[in-house]
Amino acid sequence: MEAEATRRAAGIYPVDILEDDPAGHGEAALAYYATLREGARSSPEVFSLPTGEQVKLEASSACFCAVYPDAPQHKILVLVNPQDTKTVVAVYMKESWWATEDVLRTSDPAREGLMKVQSFGERIVLFLLNVVIFGRLERNLDDDHMFFLPHSGKEEAKILWRDGAAVGFYTTKAKGSLCGDGTGACYLLPVFDTVFVRRRYRRQGLGLAMLRDFCETFREDEALGVSWPISPAMYQVCRKFLAAHPEERGRLWEVEPPGAWGQRGSIWLKVQLQQSRHPDSHPGSSKEDVNGHGRTSQDDGPSQSDNREGSKERISGEELEKDDQDCTGKGAAGPLRRACRPELPGQKPGGGPPTPGCRGGPGGSAHRPGPDSQGRI
DSSP states (O other): OOOHHHHHHTTOOOHOOOOOOOOHHHHHHHHHHHHHHHTTSOHHHOOOOTTOEEEEEOOOGEEEEEEEEEEEEEEEEEEETTTEEEEEEEEEHHHHHHEEHHHHOOOOOOOOOOOEEOOOHHHHHIIIIIIIIIISSOOOOOOTTTOOOOOOOOOOEEEEETTEEEEEEEEOOOTTBBSOOOOOOOSSOEEEEEEOGGGGGGSSSSSHHHHHHHHHHHHTSSSEESSSSSSHHHHHHHHHHHHHHGTTTEEEEEEEOOGGGGGEHHHHHHHHHHHHOOOOOOTTTTSSSSSSSSSOOOOTTBBOTTOOOOTTTTTTTTTSSSOOOOOOOOOOHHHHHEEEOOOTTTTOTTTTSOOOOGGGOSOOOOOOOOOOOOOOO
16 A cells, blocks of 8 residues: 555654544544445455555454453454454554554654553554464464453553564553452552563563563562562563562562462572572473462463452463464464454444454453363463
8 A cells, every 4th residue: 555655664653643532543443444344445445464465455354452451442443364364464543554563663762662651552552562463473372371361551561662663561560459350459569460572572681671670660669579470481580680689589579469478479589499409490491380379381371369350361471581482373362352353333332242253253352261170271
């Protein structure tokens, strides 16, 4: 498309120009989707993929995704590949389609390093990194349990920008925030909750940088948490961080919500205990978790306690340091299937039963699968 080529040449990207108006954006997307359903054009336009393949702009190739699980009225219209309806190839914004990778770019030189998510455009970037990039493209698709569900609009998050591109993120649970919708319990300390670094940027110390930023952000707090269960890869990050920053060893805890003393375990103590048992190994180098709550290896998937927030699965740091995975497989795109659904103009958000996705693709809304007999999700 000529407009797309012109925008790319001019260095214009959605996060820099999108108004902070989720309602207005949703109305514009619904209006455009209505024109697709009407099929007013005799020959549909096409969207060109970087591979040279072209996708027809038809209602059957488009569906809506709720950006927040707790606010389904705030949604974006996405274009899926007809050959693989679980893969998002473009997002409709500012009366035009934008390739997914372009939505993750910025022309603002001030966006560099870790930046707090504030605008709706930045929330869309966070959603795409989480649900599309990690959820579909850069995880082991044979394991449909290893993903984060979309983050709440109230959840504190930072995006890591590097050379004009969003390359990772981390989110935190604020002290005093609710542990979940179905409970009145609140977190008793700030918690480092979810974290992700894109594949080609791993093994560059970015996980360490995000953990360090978290600790510096909450410098006044005597205790800080990392969400249980900590994955093997995240244990490696914690081990390296605490070895380099001994002043943080008494402050960083592995916690279950809400983080009372009986729900905390010293991360540094666990590192030391593991090293004393196996001097040549580190926490996370074997499949057996060191926290005593079960296994949190890649093969087993994450474990959860009964009182954890029900709307999100966590694998804190699972993708930070490990080798590249094979991204082929038959696994369904869990987070995309749970976040996206077709929607008719005028339909109330979230109203009615879940509907099938685009051409049998993603459909339904976010939910938490029930635990098995061992408490794993």
